[in-house]
Amino acid sequence: MLVRARSMLLVALALSPSACTKKKDDAVDLAGLRPITMEIVVVDDDFDPFAKPAGTLPESVSVRAEERLSRSGFPATFQYAMLVKKPGETYVQAKERFSPWLSTLPLPAGRRFVLGDVMEDDETGEPRPIGLRTYVVAGEAIVTHANVVDAIVLEDDGKGPIQPPAVLVTLDAVGGERFHAATREHVKERLAIVVDDKAMSVPLVQSPIPGGRVSISMHGTDDRAVAEARRLAVALRGKSR
Numbered sequence: 214m215l216v217r218a219r220s221m222l223l224v225a226l227a228l229s230p231s232a233c234t235k236k237k238d239d240a241v242d243l244a245g246l247r248p249i250t251m252e253i254v255v256v257d258d259d260f261d262p263f264a265k266p267a268g269t270l271p272e273s274v275s276v277r278a279e280e281r282l283s284r285s286g287f288p289a290t291f292q293y294a295m296l297v298k299k300p301g302e303t304y305v306q307a308k309e310r311f312s313p314w315l316s317t318l319p320l321p322a323g324r325r326f327v328l329g330d331v332m333e334d335d336e337t338g339e340p341r342p343i344g345l346r347t348y349v350v351a352g353e354a355i356v357t358h359a360n361v362v363d364a365i366v367l368e369d370d371g372k373g374p375i376q377p378p379a380v381l382v383t384l385d386a387v388g389g390e391r392f393h394a395a396t397r398e399h400v401k402e403r404l405a406i407v408v409d410d411k412a413m414s415v416p417l418v419q420s421p422i423p424g425g426r427v428s429i430s431m432h433g434t435d436d437r438a439v440a441e442a443r444r445l446a447v448a449l450r451g452k453s454r
Contacts, residue, residue, distance in 0.1 A: 396421045
């Protein structure tokens with residue numbers, strides 16, 4: 214099955230998106246909130262772990278293909294594995310079904326799988342996760358949650374097409390320079406923004422990004438997405454209890 218990827222573009226974030234407004238989120242309910250992990254790492258789209266038949270696939274798992282631009286700027290086809298979630302199954306439960314099989318697939322040294330949601334619009338037009346898919350990432354993290362000095366929520370300002378909420382993360386000087394250098398080195402490649410071992414977004418680097426700020430977009434525009442953004446921002450700022 215070939216699907217056309219809706220590529221996210223990672224662009225300079227010196228200014229907030231025009232369709233969003235900054236929101237304070239200190240009033241978010243912190244009950245049960247725990248510290249989280251965050252890392253940004255390079256996606257290795259040159260290696261295809263599914264180029265050869267993977268043998269018998271586990272229940273609900275299929276190998277699919279997506280078409281998007283390669284580093285040379287020409288359309289190319291890339292493969293990934295997808296697991297369809299069972300009714301009522303959480304991300305963690307689906308991951309526990311998926312990961313044992315993935316661990317049997319050989320990857321080059323320094324590569325590993327990370328998983329992200331596969332989204333589909335429901336009857337109200339809101340995107341909902343219907344499954345998990347694979348990405349292959351390479352090398353050490355460019356930056357991590359240890360480099361975060363601030364995180365704020367950007368919500369839709371109501372003046373144009375509705376935009377999903379996002380968390381605008383400010384990095385420290387070391388992290389900002391590492392991120393700038395990495396985006397300079399990996400133009401036309403994808404980076405994975407991984408929160409608690411889950412790829413939240415996998416944008417394409419269009420140009421080097423100075424300024425030390427990164428945006429993490431939520432899925433959806435409803436109250437659930439806004440609440441998720443607020444809790445993420447608070448946790449990244451280290452205000453969990």
